[in-house]
Amino acid sequence: MTKAGILSASRKLPGFDKHHCVLPPNLDLHRPTPVCYSIQEMKQAAASTTTKPSPNAPQLGVGAVALAFLDTTWRIATPVVGMTILGIWADRSWGTKPWLTLLSVVIGFGMAVLLVKSQLAAVAQAEAKK
Secondary structure, eight states: OHHHHHHHHHHEETTSSSEEEEEOTSSSSSSSSEEEHHHHHHHHHHTTTTTOOOOSOOOOOOOHHHHHHHHHHHHHHHHHHHHHHHHHHHHHTTTTTTHHHHHHHHHHHHHHHHHHHHHHHHHHHHHHHH
């Protein structure tokens, strides 16, 4: 059950004005064991679980993410589109329609796979150096 499901399925217990007490839904109802936290404890727990960036972590902005996306995109699109155009030209020139186009598309996809694999290997190597 998700955290939201547990919180929505839990019940507040009456009579606790300084504490927030809930009875988790999966406990035995004949012997309930409430879970109680003071408001101060809840605020401290919420503040300590807030994600804070590590001082050594690189800051990635929207531009860096966009550049990484474009770096992968050109590695996929350029060989496929380029080889497709070359295949269409070859089919028209030599009258082999559609065989050279199909062959060039397959070669373009193969080139794209090799380019993305080399990119992933470079990223893995850079991560290993850290």
